[in-house]
Amino acid sequence: MTAPHRPDGLPGTIHHWIGGDTVPSADGRTFDVLDPVSNQPYAQAARGGTDDIARAVAAARSAFTGWAAYGTRRRAQVLNRIADAIEARHDRLAEFESFDSGLPISQARGQARRAAENFRFFADVIVGLGEEAFRQGTEQISYVVRTPVGVAGLITPWNTPFMLESWKLAPALASGCTLVLKPAEWTPLSASLWPEILAEAGLPAGAANIVHGIGDEAGQALVDHPDVPLISFTGSTDTGRHIIRSSARHLKTTSMELGGKSPAVVFADADLEAALDSVVFGVFSLNGERCTAGSRVLVERPAYEEFTVRLAERAAGVRVGLPADPATEVGALVHPEHYQRVLNYVEIGRKEARLVAGGSRPDHLTEGNYLQPTVFADVARDARIFQEEIFGPVVAVAPFDDETEAVELANATPFGLAAYIWTSDLKRGHRIAHAVESGMVWINSHNVRDLRTPFGGVKASGVGREGGAHSIDFYSDCKIVHVALGDVHTPRFGAAR
Numbered sequence: 001m002t003a004p005h006r007p008d009g010l011p012g013t014i015h016h017w018i019g020g021d022t023v024p025s026a027d028g029r030t031f032d033v034l035d036p037v038s039n040q041p042y043a044q045a046a047r048g049g050t051d052d053i054a055r056a057v058a059a060a061r062s063a064f065t066g067w068a069a070y071g072t073r074r075r076a077q078v079l080n081r082i083a084d085a086i087e088a089r090h091d092r093l094a095e096f097e098s099f100d101s102g103l104p105i106s107q108a109r110g111q112a113r114r115a116a117e118n119f120r121f122f123a124d125v126i127v128g129l130g131e132e133a134f135r136q137g138t139e140q141i142s143y144v145v146r147t148p149v150g151v152a153g154l155i156t157p158w159n160t161p162f163m164l165e166s167w168k169l170a171p172a173l174a175s176g177c178t179l180v181l182k183p184a185e186w187t188p189l190s191a192s193l194w195p196e197i198l199a200e201a202g203l204p205a206g207a208a209n210i211v212h213g214i215g216d217e218a219g220q221a222l223v224d225h226p227d228v229p230l231i232s233f234t235g236s237t238d239t240g241r242h243i244i245r246s247s248a249r250h251l252k253t254t255s256m257e258l259g260g261k262s263p264a265v266v267f268a269d270a271d272l273e274a275a276l277d278s279v280v281f282g283v284f285s286l287n288g289e290r291c292t293a294g295s296r297v298l299v300e301r302p303a304y305e306e307f308t309v310r311l312a313e314r315a316a317g318v319r320v321g322l323p324a325d326p327a328t329e330v331g332a333l334v335h336p337e338h339y340q341r342v343l344n345y346v347e348i349g350r351k352e353a354r355l356v357a358g359g360s361r362p363d364h365l366t367e368g369n370y371l372q373p374t375v376f377a378d379v380a381r382d383a384r385i386f387q388e389e390i391f392g393p394v395v396a397v398a399p400f401d402d403e404t405e406a407v408e409l410a411n412a413t414p415f416g417l418a419a420y421i422w423t424s425d426l427k428r429g430h431r432i433a434h435a436v437e438s439g440m441v442w443i444n445s446h447n448v449r450d451l452r453t454p455f456g457g458v459k460a461s462g463v464g465r466e467g468g469a470h471s472i473d474f475y476s477d478c479k480i481v482h483v484a485l486g487d488v489h490t491p492r493f494g495a496a497r
């Protein structure tokens with residue numbers, strides 16, 4: 001068996017964190033946590049249920065008034081201290097994440113840096129954010145007051161767990177909300193560092209609470225709790241749909257960042273070397289377990305054969321290996337169940353299209369959830385591997401003949417999260433960017449993020465946007481205050497004539 005590298009300091013049991021205390025589940029239940037190299041349990045995690053969620057929500061409610069009253073500058077100071085505390089644990093955090101999720105350590109390090117950046121970023125946003133005002137001459141001014149919505153319910157996935165948790169915790173806390181986080185059950189390890197990070201930074205007890213557990217138990221209890229007015233969710237489209245349905249009962253605000261099947265559209269006039277770099281990185285980094293992965297590559301016919309051959313060569317050269325090895329570019333897929341799901345898609349792909357790279361476990365890795373980067377060419381638009389999110393290192397390539405067909409193919413799936421366009425004709429780049437159905441488009445650029453911009457998708461890829469001020473708006477209620485500035489001539493109903 002290939003032994004995983006075991007980081008120092010692994011907890012034997014991962015507890016909930018409620019009201020500032022690490023606690024087991026009320027009923028004492030736990031579940032096994034596996035690492036994706038040995039697929040053996042290395043820890044137990046508390047298996048939360050309705051009672052644990054109720055305790056966590058009560059703690060968050062008690063802490064709410066105090067935290068909201070901190071005001072923006074003081075909250076920003078705490079957020080910056082949280083970033084310091086994350087940075088102080090950078091190595092351990094990256095090792096935990098890589099061990100638990102199978103992400104290559106080099107990429108887990110990048111995700112740990114981004115988690116700290118998220119806190120610094122939202123500290124700046126909240127201090128710098130103005131409030132809108134509308135003046136009607138000298139008669140009246142109307143201004144908008146943002147107030148935190150209350151207890152936020154945060155439900156996060158397993159693909160880049162800590163970073164995506166931070167992407168929700170930071171703006172929720174910056175806005176003055178308190179929160180209950182339900183991390184993904186396949187990857188609870190990095191979340192076990194939040195208690196020491198948040199406590200060291202001086203976050204008041206109860207402002208953030210963590211309940212581990214299974215989606216349809218702890219997750220569902222959080223969605224169903226009447227004192228949680230808002231749910232921010234990242235994960236699969238099916239679960240997102242289900243959460244929206246459940247949230248309707250209490251008319252909750254929801255933000256849904258869901259799956260994708262994003263196209264990379266490569267025109268023959270593009271810098272093909274740069275496009276190749278971006279395509280290979282875009283679909284194989286984070287093990288292909290990335291919502292914005294460019295998992296469909298559409299190539300203009302004159303460049304199609306050459307690009308496909310070079311893509312297959314590059315895929316064959318990607319280093320698949322132990323997550324802890326600094327040279328590894330693709331690690332182990334998160335969980336045997338997910339691995340099997342991805343392998344099933346590879347089998348479907350073999351029947352639907354032409355396999356030009358990968359398709360099986362690398363010879364040198366006899367156990368663990370490993371898959372060679374896999375490229376299918378000549379994929380038809382109705383093929384399942386063209387239509388469905390695989391969420392692994394598998395890419396579908398197809399040719400197009402002109403701009404119209406490029407847009408048709410780009411839009412021919414239920415998803416609409418990201419799109420990547422490669423062309424040396426910028427006017428065309430803009431035309432395609434406007435025509436593709438997606439929340440985000442990159443032209444001649446890979447997934448370079450600007451945290452101020454709205455992040456999210458259309459169609460089956462999500463509802464709502466987070467990022468920058470959009471996140472603060474999401475975690476806030478808006479109240480409008482109208483004030484007379486001078487003499488307002490009120491209609492005199494009922495006055496004597």
Ligand SMILES: NC(=O)C1=CN([C@@H]2O[C@H](COP(=O)(O)OP(=O)(O)OC[C@H]3O[C@@H](n4cnc5c(N)ncnc54)[C@H](O)[C@@H]3O)[C@@H](O)[C@H]2O)C=CC1
Nearest residue numbers: 156157183184215216219220235236239258259291389391
């Ligand atoms: N960022 C993304 O776009 C992600 C996409 N996916 C896609 O979804 C597929 C399946 O992955 P899953 O692990 O099943 O994702 P999932 O969407 O079921 O899980 C994500 C989170 O939702 C929670 N959850 C599940 N059911 C819930 C419920 N009824 N109420 C409240 N919370 C609930 C889970 O515990 C987890 O924390 C993947 O293969 C991939 O295609 C999965 C994770 C992230």
Ligand SMILES: O=C(O)/C=C/C=C(\O)C(=O)O
Nearest residue numbers: 159289290291292449455
């Ligand atoms: O960059 C972000 O803010 C979010 C990235 C999310 C993913 O990469 C994902 O969910 O896979």
